[in-house]
Amino acid sequence: MSEDLFGLSESPLSLRDRGSKAGKTAKSKEPKHYHGHRDRLRQRFDEAGAEALQSYELLEMLLFSCIKQGDTKPLAKALIERFGSFAKVLAAPRERLMEVQGCGEKTARFIKELQAAAVLFAKDQVDPQTPLSSWSAVMNYIHAAMAHSQTEEFRILFLDKKNQLIADEIQQRGTVDHAPVYPREVIKRALEHGASALILVHNHPSGDPTPSRADIEMTARINDALKPLNIVLHDHIIIAQHGHASFRGLNLL
Missing domain, CATH: 1.10.150.20 (5' to 3' exonuclease, C-terminal subdomain)
Incomplete structure (x- = not known):
């Protein structure tokens, strides 16, 4: 009578299977390196x-x-x-x-x-009653909102006659190096908000905040359109990943 009949011996295959299962069980009980x-x-x-x-x-x-x-x-x-x-x-x-x-x-x-x-x-750090006196908070906000965007965005801050913030809007979104801006749309929104002053902001995804010739010409056209309406253009800020440029600071306004 064969010993296999009484379960006294096992085939090599069944022994191998059992050993494999035992190994998996032991391995599963080992703590993962990231436990804790x-x-x-x-x-x-x-x-x-x-x-x-x-x-x-x-x-x-x-x-x-x-x-x-x-x-x-x-x-x-x-x-x-x-x-x-x-x-x-x-x-x-x-x-x-x-x-x-x-x-x-x-x-x-x-x-x-x-x-x-x-x-x-970052936006909540800006005091809407006195945004110009909390300029560092304004810069922190627009940097957080725009500096790392991979496409150009054109934003407008609308201010009343006391330089209190009325609204903050993205006017246009564009490509990696261009966001179309139309002075008539800027004027339209300024009048709709009853704004007395504006701050223009856009970003340069390239990382270089230096104003381009197109930036300078566009800003001049908007400023010329605002003057007859007695709306002041306080500044145009270009935001980049590692800095910013101010048209006012560069004597471009």
């Missing part, structure tokens, strides 16, 4: 603040909110490597964010929500 990492990262933030974290670490900690399990460090590093900085990640178009492996639609939406929160925070 979230708590350690949060503890560093609580004890020392954001200054104690590198940019990718702050981003990976923020990603905890939309990625409930797993290691977010590889994605945070990949995003910053792709776009260049924390701010550029937030400003990146949703479609380009989703090109990064691991960044799905939900995560891309969350990143755009972070950008919206950052811009709103």
